[in-house]
Amino acid sequence: MKTVFARLQSWEGFLLCALILIILVNSSLSPQFMTVSNQVNLFQLSIEKIIVALAMTFIIINAEIDLSVGSMMGLSACAFGWMFQQGMPSGAAILICLIIGAMGGALNGWFIAKVGLPSLVVTLATLIGYRGLARVLVEDRGINDFPEWFDALGQKGLLGPIPFANIAFVVLFIILYIVLQRTGFGRKTYVIGTNREMADFAGIDTARHKLILFTGAGLIAAFAGLLYAARVGAVRGDVALGFELDIITIVLLGGVSIFGGTGSLVGTLLAVMIVLNLRNGMALLNITGHIQTGVIGLLLIGSVVAPRLNLGKLLRRQTGPNMTKGKT
Amino acid sequence: MKHFTKLTMAATLLLGTAGFATAEGHSVTLETGQEVNMVLLPKFLGILVFDQANEGAQEAHAELENPGELLFIGPTPENSTAGQIEIMTTAATQGQGAVMISNNAGDQIVPSALAAQEAGTRVVTWDSPIPSGEGEDVFIAQVDFGSIGVIMADMAFSILGGEGQMAVLSATPDASNQNAWIAAMQVALEDEKYANIELVDVVYGDDQAEVSYNRALALVDQYPDLGVIMSPTTVGIQAAAKAMQDEGLCEQVKVSGLGLPSEMLSYTLNGCAPEFALWDFRDLGYLTYFTAYGLASGQLTGDIGETFSAGRMGDYTIEEDPGRPGTKRILMGPFTVYTAENVEAAAN
The missing domain is CATH 3.40.50.2300 (Response regulator)
Incomplete structure (x- = not known):
């Protein structure tokens, strides 16, 4: 049984302390910070990104990267808009978008797992390709006037003031947490990320595993794209442009090593909370634009550098449940 | 609450x-x-x-x-x-x-x-x-964006003295503002007053200074009788004016369109871009x-x-x-x- 102090000495413990500090500062500087509507908005404004960050956590622990998620979100949102405009029932359009997401993700996975190309290259190509498709479908004109229930789902509270997307995030987090920390699939994700060759020798079908991960990431990105369309009630070719960088930032800040094998969803969740609270706090103090970006950037530099300094000896990053040590 | x-x-x-x-x-x-x-x-x-x-x-x-x-x-x-x-x-x-x-x-x-x-x-x-x-x-x-076509046609008319060739240097091919304005100018040009003004080409500089600069020079090469380059974007007009000035072409080809006074000042005073329009x-x-x-x-x-x-x-x-x-x-x-x-x- 670990003591409280030992627990706080982990990277997650460090993030938790940082989060508490940020929340304290925010609530003392802004009277609106702790209101229910602001807390809901805080999540709502970035809800699609943080949902995809959950999938990205799996991908990066697996020692891969998926740069195409932002474009896939855009493609899904635009495909929905286009099909809706062509007169297709929205239920069917949603289903097709999710299928597009899974197929797009599977295409990434196929090139990476079966053909053996680096994920950086493959998903950079599909980042451009999926965005291109989105722009071809919708061009520069916006599409809006979606069905009322669709807009309401994205904009109104479902459970009291809490909108559907926030509930989806919580549910998805719980499911994925169980998968990553409590199942064989989760353990394999860590093992392959630590050393793929070793995993191959151990008889793990690593290609199949990666195919599943990328398919899942595509599916979740498409789902998040639909949530975005519902939240803003309109789509355009540039929907979710550049979101992949924010998503990867959050995951890395959460202590997931870019080299794979290390990290946890709890870390990602804490990083999500830190980034969102920091952004919101700055926005309430009217700090926007370049300064806001700069502060978040500094935070990332710190999170990448800190484990390499002496601090790294103090703050252990979590590895897979059945593993002794990460490779760092 | x-x-x-x-x-x-x-x-x-x-x-x-x-x-x-x-x-x-x-x-x-x-x-x-x-x-x-x-x-x-x-x-x-x-x-x-x-x-x-x-x-x-x-x-x-x-x-x-x-x-x-x-x-x-x-x-x-x-x-x-x-x-x-x-x-x-x-x-x-x-x-x-x-x-x-x-x-x-x-x-x-x-x-x-x-x-x-x-x-x-x-x-x-x-x-x-x-x-x-x-x-x-x-x-x-x-x-009133509807009036923008007439304004550009009038500036071309005045620069060309009522007769000559004009080319448009726009932003990107899918820039909705610029496309609408060029379309409005084409409608305006159908008026009899502008019968002797010929719109020879529309090219795109992607709202980037260097691309626009090169496109402007290419226009001069392609159309030896060109009299005015009309650029409905602040990036394009400045780049085109600089290109004409650098190559000593200002006597031959004038530049006009939508520009910022602070950016166009020297070109207007030296005659490379004698007239341009914008709002304040x-x-x-x-x-x-x-x-x-x-x-x-x-x-x-x-x-x-x-x-x-x-x-x-x-x-x-x-x-x-x-x-x-x-x-x-x-x-x-x-x-x-x-x-x-x-x-x-x-x-x-």
Whole structure:
């Protein structure tokens, strides 16, 4: 049984302390910070990104990267808009978008797992390709006037003031947490990320595993794209442009090593909370634009550098449940 | 919740008093010294024309002696849409009196703008409206975009002396503003007055200085009789003028279009770009501030037909926006055509 102090000495413990500090500062500087509507908005404004960050956590622990998620979100949102405009029932359009997401993700996975190309290259190509498709479908004109229930789902509270997307995030987090920390699939994700060759020798079908991960990431990105369309009630070719960088930032800040094998969803969740609270706090103090970006950037530099300094000896990053040590 | 009730009460009260202030056919003079906090939200930061709009708004802020705060905040270019939505949402949370936005988010801004209005924040758009008009109190239109075609045709006419070849150097092929303006110019050119002006080509410089520079030179090579390059973008016109100047072609080919006085000053004085047009962004910021102040302080209702006095700029009336039926606009005024006569004064 670990003591409280030992627990706080982990990277997650460090993030938790940082989060508490940020929340304290925010609530003392802004009277609106702790209101229910602001807390809901805080999540709502970035809800699609943080949902995809959950999938990205799996991908990066697996020692891969998926740069195409932002474009896939855009493609899904635009495909929905286009099909809706062509007169297709929205239920069917949603289903097709999710299928597009899974197929797009599977295409990434196929090139990476079966053909053996680096994920950086493959998903950079599909980042451009999926965005291109989105722009071809919708061009520069916006599409809006979606069905009322669709807009309401994205904009109104479902459970009291809490909108559907926030509930989806919580549910998805719980499911994925169980998968990553409590199942064989989760353990394999860590093992392959630590050393793929070793995993191959151990008889793990690593290609199949990666195919599943990328398919899942595509599916979740498409789902998040639909949530975005519902939240803003309109789509355009540039929907979710550049979101992949924010998503990867959050995951890395959460202590997931870019080299794979290390990290946890709890870390990602804490990083999500830190980034969102920091952004919101700055926005309430009217700090926007370049300064806001700069502060978040500094935070990332710190999170990448800190484990390499002496601090790294103090703050252990979590590895897979059945593993002794990460490779760092 | 308590806060919200207060706001609603305040809004009701304000609406009540405003009813008296707006007598039919009568110009409202805004009372100074009302305290309203407002946000001026550009598409993104770091663009000269938005800074100029801010100068105009600050001028009006001082003139109206508003003890409240005027904030000039905006997103970074790569985060424009999400950033604008975030600032709009935060403004509602903060209980700002008004948000003045040059909208870059299309209709994606609508839910947050509606939420802001619900929270009692007035939403005034300028430079670029909300396409559907939802969530928008009124749009301050810098110029009547329908007139832009005639303005460009007239400048070509005057530069060419009524006869010659013209080519267009635009932004990107899918820039909706520029495409609409070029189409408007083509319609204008059908008039008999311009019968001897030939539009030989439309090329695209992607709103990048270097690409535009090279496209302009390519046009001169391709059309030896070319008399004027018309560029309806501030990037294109400056790059084309520089290209003509660098290659010593200014005697042969003139440059015109939409440009910023501060950027075009030297080219206008040395004759490379003798005439160009634009609206004044300081005036746009000034008029936008007056409108938003009037609405947020409850002195204006924002109904069609309402007339008010906007300080040094005179009287303006809220009307239906012909480009977006069912929405409201205030038309700032005609284009300003800049020549060697007036460019220096505007450039400072």
